[in-house]
Amino acid sequence: EVQLVESGGGLVQPGGSLRLSCAASGFTFSSYAMHWVRQAPGKGLEYVSAISSNGGSTYYANSVKGRFTISRDNSKNTLYLQMGSLRAEDMAVYYCAREFVDTAMVIDYWGQGTLVTVSS
């Protein structure tokens, strides 16, 4: 069974940093591109970042470019999102997600999400 378990969310002050982790199991992690997608309270889905299966290619939304860094450790089956210079508008549930092997950018599995709260 595919499982994606996010951790690392919590309360952080504006301007602060946080690192999210996503532990993957039930599939060959190193064979799949992975994504982070967020959802502010009561709002829609917003793409954050993506990384290719070997980590060689990364993509970012304009809203987080230069502040967030996506990475992965295929030996640990873990995806990361390093977030810096956090703003109030970054407050959201952050979902780790697996890309569908058959079609690029389609997401076929999602984690349960981890909440990031940005507040002083």
Next chain:
Amino acid sequence: DIQLTQSPSFLSASVGDRVTITCRASQGISSYLAWYQQKPGKAPKLLIYAASTLQSGVPSRFSGSGSGTEFTLTISSLQPEDFATYYCQQLNSYPITFGQGTRLEIK
């Protein structure tokens, strides 16, 4: 960035109704579109990709169509478990973008 606009944003319907949700892209994206369903407090679920391909395990009452800039998601006969929020997503190019969502509620 490619913008996606869904209509309507809110839809009230009854069990057994046929409903259609539209997603319009700001530029042509061929058939590079997916649809997701999200229930409150839950992660989204993939319904359809490549505009019209039903994901494994998704009931056949869901269907998708369209290409270029206009796409539709149709539910042929609403079931109680279908009341949720639906999002389209473009797969044409990065950055990935989603529509703003269509909330489907029970009339």
